[in-house]
Amino acid sequence: MSELPPDLPRLRTLETYLRLQLARVEQQIRHLEDQSRTQKPSPAPVPPAWLAEYDISAQHRLFQIHTGDCRMAGHRVKPIDEAAARRGVVEAGACQFCRPDTALGVLE
Ligand SMILES: [Zn+2]
Structure with missing residues (x-):
């Protein structure tokens, strides 16, 4: 027994909603990845011995x-x-x- 609606209009609505949600999640992932790239501290220069x-x-x-x-x-x-x-x-x-x-x- 599927929990999905049986009719095409509601399935299309659900599909649109999930696409929008996925786009938001992907956007947030890219945002956090960019942030971690730019915030990565450069290693301190090693002093000569x-x-x-x-x-x-x-x-x-x-x-x-x-x-x-x-x-x-x-x-x-x-x-x-x-x-x-x-x-x-x-x-x-x-x-x-x-x-x-x-x-x-x-x-x-
Ligand atoms: Zn000294």
Whole structure:
């Protein structure tokens, strides 16, 4: 026994109603999909592992080594790899705040 109306006019009315409902649901799905696409937070930039800081002299001598996320690092820095950080700690010294020598296992 079907719960649907037996006559064509009422079936057509029901069909129209369901099409409108489906269109609204599809519209809402697209709306939410657009929203989640635009709201997706971009991943935070990964700080470099190590930073070399240079002094203010004209020669830009190596001043000290920092960990990549050290807030004490100045503006005269450039990212370096671990081998360069080890050499830099030995040659110039380590920042006293972030202690890259400890992180690198290098004793001055
Ligand atoms: Zn530092």
